[in-house]
Amino acid sequence: MIKYALQCREGHRFESWFADADAYDALARAGHLSCAVCGGAEVEKSVMAPRLGKAATVPTKSAAGSTPSVPARPLSTASTPQEKALADLRAKVERESEYVGGEFARVARAIHDGDEPHRSVHGEARLKDAKALLEDGIPVMPLPFASPRKTN
Incomplete structure (x- = not known):
């Protein structure tokens, strides 16, 4: 790589x-x-300088028993402004809306029709269901990240 x-x-x-x-x-x-x-x-x-300095490392045990070093910054930490913005957006969505999973299309339609109380929701929908919501004037949009329930 x-x-x-x-x-x-x-x-x-x-x-x-x-x-x-x-x-x-x-x-x-x-x-x-x-x-x-x-x-x-x-x-x-573009021009890229090689990493010359020593990075902070954390020792880890391998299956063979040796202790190689790995970078201390976890992969989940945002390293660019774009990653930080996505992380902030995700936190806001999760904090300010209700996760309804695979029931998203049904719940969004019920909220729009007044059959359920108005609230912000997020979840998953099949493409055909999302298109149907948009065609019926129900405002929905894809989020630029997967549900944490769908990631390892």
């Missing part, structure tokens, strides 16, 4: 992992790269 610093035509900078340098080159030639911020298709590698 190799991580490249990338930049789009608009100047947005982001990082992405690739299987190897050839994988990056193949995706770039095929036009399959896009900016993680604006979606622009003109993306190229």
Whole structure:
């Protein structure tokens, strides 16, 4: 695996992992790269300094009994402004709305029709059910993250 610093035509900078340098080159030639911020298709590698300093590490036990070191920052910690914004949005949605799971389409329709008390809800819906809600003038939108109940 190799991580490249990338930049789009608009100047947005982001990082992405690739299987190897050839994988990056193949995706770039095929036009399959896009900016993680604006979606622009003109993306190229930008200057990236190697990590030279020692990072804080936490010793862990492997199955063989040795203790390799791993970075102290957990993977779940936001490392970019975009990740922080998504984490903040997720926290707000979870704090200020009720999770209704797979019943989302039914509950949203019932709230809209006045059959259930008005409140903010979030959950999952099949694409055809979400389209039906929109066609009937019921305001819904996809969230840019999966339910925590659906992740490992």
